[in-house]
Amino acid sequence: RGAVPGTTHWVETNGGIVNPLRVHIRPGQYIYRFANSGRTHAERLRGCWWVEYEVLTKIARFVRDGHAGPRDAARYFLALPWAWTQVDRLIRARLVAKIDAYRGVGKAAAGDHPRDAGTRFIPPQHVAELYQLFIPGMDSPDLASRAFEDISDDDIWSAKAFA
Numbered sequence: 001r002g003a004v005p006g007t008t009h010w011v012e013t014n015g016g017i018v019n020p021l022r023v024h025i026r027p028g029q030y031i032y033r034f035a036n037s038g039r040t041h042a043e044r045l046r047g048c049w050w051v052e053y054e055v056l057t058k059i060a061r062f063v064r065d066g067h068a069g070p071r072d073a074a075r076y077f078l079a080l081p082w083a084w085t086q087v088d089r090l091i092r093a094r095l096v097a098k099i100d101a102y103r104g105v106g107k108a109a110a111g112d113h114p115r116d117a118g119t120r121f122i123p124p125q126h127v128a129e130l131y132q133l134f135i136p137g138m139d140s141p142d143l144a145s146r147a148f149e150d151i152s153d154d155d156i157w158s159a160k161a162f163a
Helices: 041-045 053-064 070-078 141-147
Strands: 017-025 030-035 049-052 089-095 099-106 131-134 148-155
Touching: 017 131, 030 041, 030 053, 041 089, 041 141, 041 148, 049 053, 053 070, 141 148
Parallel strands: none
Antiparallel strands: 017 099, 030 049, 030 089, 049 131, 089 148, 099 131
């Protein structure tokens, strides 16, 4: 919605990203997703929201510099309310097919979980290129099963990214 078909770098609309741009993620690229241990592995893999390596390294650097633990750092950088996820798993997956996605800076979010306590989660504005990916259709079991290989699903506190 809102895009002019056939043009490049034309901003489209997406509920969770400010000025999202459609991008092609190439096969062989690893992407990452923070997930909830209360879901099955297949459900954790089927999420539409992912980040690229560069964003994961910014979150990991924040953790290594002692500013927060992995869960709180991911919540802070990606505006993830408790109502949406426990943020206690880190999924890493390599794409085996070209995927279209929307890339952009995440919008502020609010959840209705008691732990959210009316908090409005706002991604930091001072971190350059803190982009998120929204992959339409990745919540479909069919697409998720065909899109990835070399998948890891690690407890966030023991994930290599935060070591």
